[in-house]
Amino acid sequence: MTISDIGAIGNVLAAIAVFVTLIYLSRQVKQANMLAKSQVRQRMVEQTQEEIYQWMNNPDLPESFISTAKLSAATQAKLHFFLLAAMRQREWEWYQYKDGVIDKSVYQAYHEVIGLHLGIARTRNWWRTVGRIGFNQEFVAEVDAYLGNRPLADDYYEGIRNFDVPTSEVEPEALLNTGSGNDEMRPGSS
Numbered sequence: 001m002t003i004s005d006i007g008a009i010g011n012v013l014a015a016i017a018v019f020v021t022l023i024y025l026s027r028q029v030k031q032a033n034m035l036a037k038s039q040v041r042q043r044m045v046e047q048t049q050e051e052i053y054q055w056m057n058n059p060d061l062p063e064s065f066i067s068t069a070k071l072s073a074a075t076q077a078k079l080h081f082f083l084l085a086a087m088r089q090r091e092w093e094w095y096q097y098k099d100g101v102i103d104k105s106v107y108q109a110y111h112e113v114i115g116l117h118l119g120i121a122r123t124r125n126w127w128r129t130v131g132r133i134g135f136n137q138e139f140v141a142e143v144d145a146y147l148g149n150r151p152l153a154d155d156y157y158e159g160i161r162n163f164d165v166p167t168s169e170v171e172p173e174a175l176l177n178t179g180s181g182n183d184e185m186r187p188g189s190s
Helices: 003-057 060-066 073-098 104-117 121-131 137-148 154-162 172-176
Strands: none
Touching: 003 060, 003 073, 003 104, 060 073, 060 121, 060 154, 073 104, 073 121, 073 137, 104 137, 121 137
16 A cells, blocks of 8 residues: 555545534534524513513503503503513514524414504504604514504403403303404314
């Protein structure tokens, strides 16, 4: 065996090593991407839970959605900042979707929350007047288009007020009609 034969064997071994390294690196990149997506979804869940905790721990918030009475200045400010934070989260989710970090189905599921947060006359008016200030204009246009085709969610909030009423007093269909436009997710729909 000559030195050139040994060199050729070395080159083949080096090529195999490079190939194995590329396979290993591609698997590492794939795992890193999966981890990044998982972390994004975890943040989305945590933020949504934080919104729910805000509702649970601040009686003014649910009351501002359920009541039609004029809000006090303090409650109006709480509602403003709650909606601002919630819509900022929806914008962040929109960015993640646009960047390909989250799938369309995940984005659409979280996007439905906009229809609830901006689902009453009071919060729609907030969005039209002061809520949209400071958001990405493409996001604002998408929210406007989404809301333009969506009825108010008064039935949803009525369902919150009445979910503990015995079903003989309230028609079950009335509780399911949330105005979400997402009939395929309702029980009994085909």
